[in-house]
Amino acid sequence: MVMIARVFFLPYGVAVVSVLVATTLMLALNPWLDMTQTPFLLFFGAVVFSAWYGGWKTGLLATLLAGWLSNYLFQFPLNQLSFTLPSLLCTGLFVGQGVLISWLSQAWRSQSLQAANIPATDILESTSDIFFAVNSQWQFTYVNRRFEEMMGRSRHDLLGKVIWQEFPEAVGSVFYETYHHVMKEQTAATVEGPASDGSGRWFVDYVYPIPKGLVVYSQDISDRKQIEVSQHFLAEASALLSSSLDYELTLSKLVELAVPTLADWCSVDEFCSDGTIKTLSIVNYLSINDTHIDNATASCSLEHSSWFASWLQTTFIRPSSRKLQQGQSIVYETLTEKLLLEVVPNHQNQALPFVPKSLIIVPLQCRGCVFGVLSFAIITSDRTYQPRDLLLAEDLARRAATAIDNARLYQEANRANRLKDEFLAILSHELRTPLNPILGWSKLLQRQPYDSAITKRALETIERNARLQAQLVDDLLDVSRILQGKLSLSTASVDLAEVIESALDTVRLSAEAKAIRLKFEQVEPDIQQQSLVSQSSLQLPICVTGDAARLQQVMWNLLSNAVKFTPHSGEILVELSIVDRPSSQFNSELYAQVKVRDTGKGIHSDFLPYVFDYFRQADAATTRKFGGLGLGLAIVRHIVELHGGQVYADSPGENQGATFMVQLPLQPLDEECLESDAAEPTVSAAQIPSILQNVRILIVDDETDMQDFLRFLLQNHGAIVSVASSAPQALRCLSNFNPSLLICDIGLPEVDGYTLIQAIRALSAENGGQVPAIALTAYATDGDRQKALSVGFQRHLAKPVADDQVLQAIIELLEEDT
CATH class of the missing domain: 3.40.50.2300 (Response regulator)
Structure with a gap:
């Protein structure tokens, strides 16, 4: 209130001071210039200055005050008011001139202010922010060019119109309440909020009262608000992604977070190793969160959600899979109805209201590997995706991909630790098992002498279990060599029939103990182009180039495995043949093929893909019937692959037997194979x-x-x-x-x-x-x-x-x- 009074009385104070200054100067100059001859000399200047500074009212005040002081101080009789006719005429002429001067100064001042106001209007017209004014009846009195552009309305259509009638969607908003508060209280205020037209833009309005109205200066802060929302959204997403190591559950929550902040519809699709695409999670804002739609619309939306996910894969993800696999995002800012009619099947045209108007698909990529995509779609609103939305989606996808990769690595580490623990437990069991008969028989033999039969039996048991332990150690060493890539081969020409016979001799005693029948057959070649092999060649040994000791290890592992899993009185059949495998459209290559078929336990279909993995066992429980470390078949696979061949496993199911098939590149049939069969002479025991x-x-x-x-x-x-x-x-x-x-x-x-x-x-x-x-x-x-x-x-x-x-x-x- 004090400030208002100070501003109001300041021009009048200036008028009084200017008159007093003029009076003081005239009194000072009076001894030399005789101011009684010109009693209004300096007072004209005081009147002009006062009228220019404060308007005609302050000029009139200065005129009246100057006329009174001139009459009292500089007109005869001095130092008293003179009411003589000459004095009154002189003072009246001065007052009249003062009034004229004040009026002319006011007119000149108004013209100056009006001229100064023209640049101010130009500034308001050229600014990039909104400016408008309304009177006390809420009618527009001024709108600038930016207001016309932002609202899409001409000023000629708005001036004189009521703001709340022209923009009824703003009634009840934070802007409506603030404008009324400023108009009523006559105090300035600032308000921030989203535009009432549903465009998603945000504004901050600075509202100032004026006589009989108010003016509004409005800034578009959508970009700043988008950054704030994005940062808040990413902070929430990061907290969510770090809250769990169950990546499928985390992705489901992430999709829910993305709707409706970033999209009306969001899904996560995973690229599977078999080339298929698996949808992990879907969230549809239209059917879940929108309370303004009717039940029929929501039901229809839910009905089309699964169709929409499949359609999205077929229409956009699969055709762009190469681009997505390269880590590039896909953006469709506007999907026209014409395009949608082309890609939506005719029988699904009723789904058009539920397909996207704007679409973003970003890859989930981490450490150079793309393992899925995040899809965002706008369905209900009129806005379209902008570059800033793509940046936010890509940032979110990077964080999600890192979280998924960490979760997978954690799961793989846990699985590896579990397998390691299981393996160590099995290793401890397998190493301890042969130690028991070794130590047991050793103690018995030390305590007292036994007859030759029992002694022989004890020594055979000790030797057999010692060899078993040695074999376990050899298998572990072989795995170590394989994992380090240091398993080497000493290659020569190898007769597979002799290798198989030698392996059969090794396992024969174990098979006889279980009454298992061992059969070995060399069957006719399974060759489509019989001209590749002559009839005389079929009589020659089937030879391959390889390491005889390692190939015998392969056969021994397969046969010992078959003996272990084949029940009493079962059968093991070994077949050796020549087959051809296509190497191109017109050519094929010859391979030696060994089949080991048993009538044993068989392999469950769930475990069959992992039968050649390291440290994997179909049954790792403490109640398992069969022992072993689960290394033999893994070693078989690696040795066969080192020889350029392949090994396969097949089984109709549990308790239906199993078949293992080894295929090795066949060596050209010539005399070298026969000559290589001769073994180097060794020193006899007698020598x-x-x-x-x-x-x-x-x-x-x-x-x-x-x-x-x-x-x-x-x-x-x-x-x-x-x-x-x-x-x-x-x-x-x-x-x-x-x-x-x-x-x-x-x-x-x-x-x-x-x-x-x-x-x-x-x-x-x-x-x-x-x-x-x-x-x-x-x-x-x-x-x-x-x-x-x-x-x-x-x-x-x-x-x-x-x-x-x-x-x-x-x-x-x-x-x-x-």
Whole structure:
């Protein structure tokens, strides 16, 4: 209130001050200029200034005050009011002139303000924001050009019209309430809210009262509001995505969050490995959240939701799958009714009200892999997707894809941990199982002597279970080699019939114990182009190029698996044949095919796709009937693939038997296969004592049991043996004992076998630097073998090792040395 009074009285104060200043100057100049001769000299200036500054009213005040002071101070008689005719005439003329001056100054001031108002109007017309004014009856008195553009109305149609009649949708809005508050209270206010026309735009209005009305300055803040909404939406989405590791449930919640913030309809589709597209989640705002539609419309919308998802896949996702797989988004800002009529089947034309007017499809991509899409559609509103909507959708898809990838990795890690735990439990069981009869029979044999039959049975049991444990260890080593890509092949021409016969001999005793019949047949070739193989060629052995030992391992694994799962009095049939497989449209290649068919337990259809996976077992429960680590078939698959072949498994179902089929590229049928069958001659058992007689052998091993075994074995065959438990002791024995051959462990205390052999090789030949050496160690990988040979050993034997293998290696090395 004080501010209003100050503004109101300021021009009048200026008039009084200007008159007083003029009076003071005239009094000061009076002694020299005799102001009684010109009593109104400076007062004219005060009147002009006052009228220019405050208008004609302040000019009139200055005139009256100046006339009174002039009459009192500068007209005779001085220092009193003079009412003589000359004084009255003189003062009257001054007052008349003052009134004229005030009126002219007011007119000049009004023209100046009007001229200054023209640029102000230009500013309001050129601004990018809305400006309009209404009077106390809510009639438009002014609208700028931007108002016309935003509202799509001409000012000639609006001026003089009531705002609430021209824009009835605004009645009851926050803008309506604020305008009325400002009009009533005559206080300025600011209001923010969405446009009432449903366009989705947001405005902030600055409302100011004026005499008999108000003016409104309005800014479009849609972009800012969109950023705020987007940031809030993405924050909610991030919180939702991080709340659960069940990605399907999370995606379902994410789709619900996207509707209606970003779309009226949203779906998630997953790209499956078999090329199909699976819809994981759908949310339709029209049928779920819109309370303004009738039940019939909602029911129809729900009825068409599944059709809509399928139609979206067929019409937009599949044709653009290559673009989506490359990580590119698809945007249809406007889908015309003509286009929709072209792509919607005739019998589904009634679904047109429920198909999108605007559409965005963004890929779900993480770590360079696209595994699905997010689809957003506008159905009910008139707005269309803009570039900012695409940016928001892509940001959401990136966050969702990362969350999905993390959830999948978590699930895979959990599954791997579960499989690892199951495998370790099975490994513990399988390693402990053969230990029980080994330890049991060993204890019994130590306590008292038994007759020869029981003793033989005990020793056979101990040997069989020891070999079983060794096989388990070999399988684990093979898997390690496979996973590291270090499983190598020593290729030669291999007769498959001999490999199969050898494997059959290995499992024959186990089969006979269960009364299982073993049959091996070489059947006629299953070849469409008989000219490829001559009749004479069919009599030759079926040979492949490969590693004989590894191929025998394949056959042994398949046969031992068949024996294990075939019940008592069952049957195992092995078939060897030649087949052709198409290699192109006009050519085919010949393959050797081995089928192992049993009448055993069979394979459940759910497990059949995983039968060759590592560490997978159809039954990992503690109540399982059959043992094993689940490694044999995985090793079979890898060895066969290393040979350029393939292995298949088939089974009609549980308790209906199983068939395993191995196909290997056939070697051209020629004489080389026959010639390669001859085995290199080996030293007979009878010759060993004479060869090792008086041979000086140094054994270096820190395990006393291993020392005793090797000492007994070699001394029993005539050798002279010395034993060392460490590298320094071995070096002393080397100079004192002067051995003809060295057998050394790698894992020694303080100084290992690698360092020891390097120290020996650094000696002169006279001091034993050239002594032949065999590494006999539990370090059994291919890398360990290569390292041992590279540092100076001539042979590498992996523990556990049979006595005949040790003797054979010693004899071969001695013969090479001589």
